[in-house]
Amino acid sequence: MSSEITVATEDDYPPFDFLENGQHVGYNQALLDLIAKEKSLKIKQEILPFQGILAGIASNKYTASNSAIGITAKRAEVVDFTMPITELTNFFLIRKGDTTIKSTKDFAGKTIAVQQGGITAAVLKSHAEPELEKMGLKVGNVKEYSAFAEAYQDLLNKRVDLVFNNIVALKRLVSEKPDLYEIGGQVGPKVYASWAVKKGNKAMLDVLNDGLAKVKASGEMKALQEKWLKVTFDLPDTPVIPPA
Structure with missing residues (x-):
């Protein structure tokens, strides 16, 4: 080789x-x-x-x-x-002070941002959407992004309601911009x-x-x-x- x-x-x-x-x-x-x-x-x-x-x-x-x-x-x-x-376990990100999204059931009717072709899109399909279906609910819309920077900006501009990403990336973002974003709960299983x-x-x-x-x-x-x-x-x- x-x-x-x-x-x-x-x-x-x-x-x-x-x-x-x-x-x-x-x-x-x-x-x-x-x-x-x-x-x-x-x-x-x-x-x-x-x-x-x-x-x-x-x-x-x-x-x-x-x-x-x-x-x-x-x-x-x-x-x-x-x-x-x-580890790359996924969590959801919301705007600072948004009290309307606390758990999976609150995803109903919301617009969710994920990475195109990424594991966040897979977790949405394999875990979040099925959980909502069990409650007779469903996601509003899904927007796919090639990179997360645009998704974060769209969250601030209220074009999306929440963003799925891994906990490491989200912790870094929130540490840099604590007045703009906050991290919600885990979505799906532990991921490596x-x-x-x-x-x-x-x-x-x-x-x-x-x-x-x-x-x-x-x-x-x-x-x-x-x-x-x-x-x-x-x-x-x-x-x-x-x-x-």
């Missing part, structure tokens, strides 16, 4: 991946830098919207992705996941996120897993979580694939 790999990454998903002073930074980038050094890998990085990452890996356009990809049974059919690098390689590419998967295992054992992974995510997780050593 070549020591040069092409890695697909998004750049609008803080604190995991984002641009700062023209440089691509974040938890995933810092972790990739450690793995590249540990395994003597030369990285060619391609920046693209999240929606193109999995298809690019499946078609061999990219060797791997170091974006934090939420593990689902459907995704596990087309890619292989590394050991988890973070991993990096991904093409289905069956065991050689690349083993390289990444070995590197991740070493930085996890050394404590460097938790140090990066503390720096970038402001929270640490006790993660399993193998991907946890939830039921379809």
Whole structure:
């Protein structure tokens, strides 16, 4: 296997991946830098919207992705996941002071923002909507976004009523803008996120897993979580694939 790999990454998903002073930074980038050094890998990085990452890996356009990809049974059919690098459980975000949305039943008739092709859209379909149906209720509208920044702005502008996203990203947002947003309750089950390689590419998967295992054992992974995510997780050593 070549020591040069092409890695697909998004750049609008803080604190995991984002641009700062023209440089691509974040938890995933810092972790990739450690793995590249540990395994003597030369990285060619391609920046693209999240929606193109999995298809690019499946078609061999990219060797791997170091974006934090939420593990689902459907995704596990087309890619292989590394050991988890973070927890990515979903919560809902509302405007500061909005007392009309406290639990799933309050989603009825509301407009919900999710990421196109992302795990938030899957959680809406697999958990929130079925829960509402059991109560004889349903969501008003669903708006899909390629990036969350626009969804957050639309929430402030009252174009949507709530936004689904993972707890890490939401905590960062609320810490930066506590007068504008607040976090509601959990939506769906606990979710883990991993990096991904093409289905069956065991050689690349083993390289990444070995590197991740070493930085996890050394404590460097938790140090990066503390720096970038402001929270640490006790993660399993193998991907946890939830039921379809």
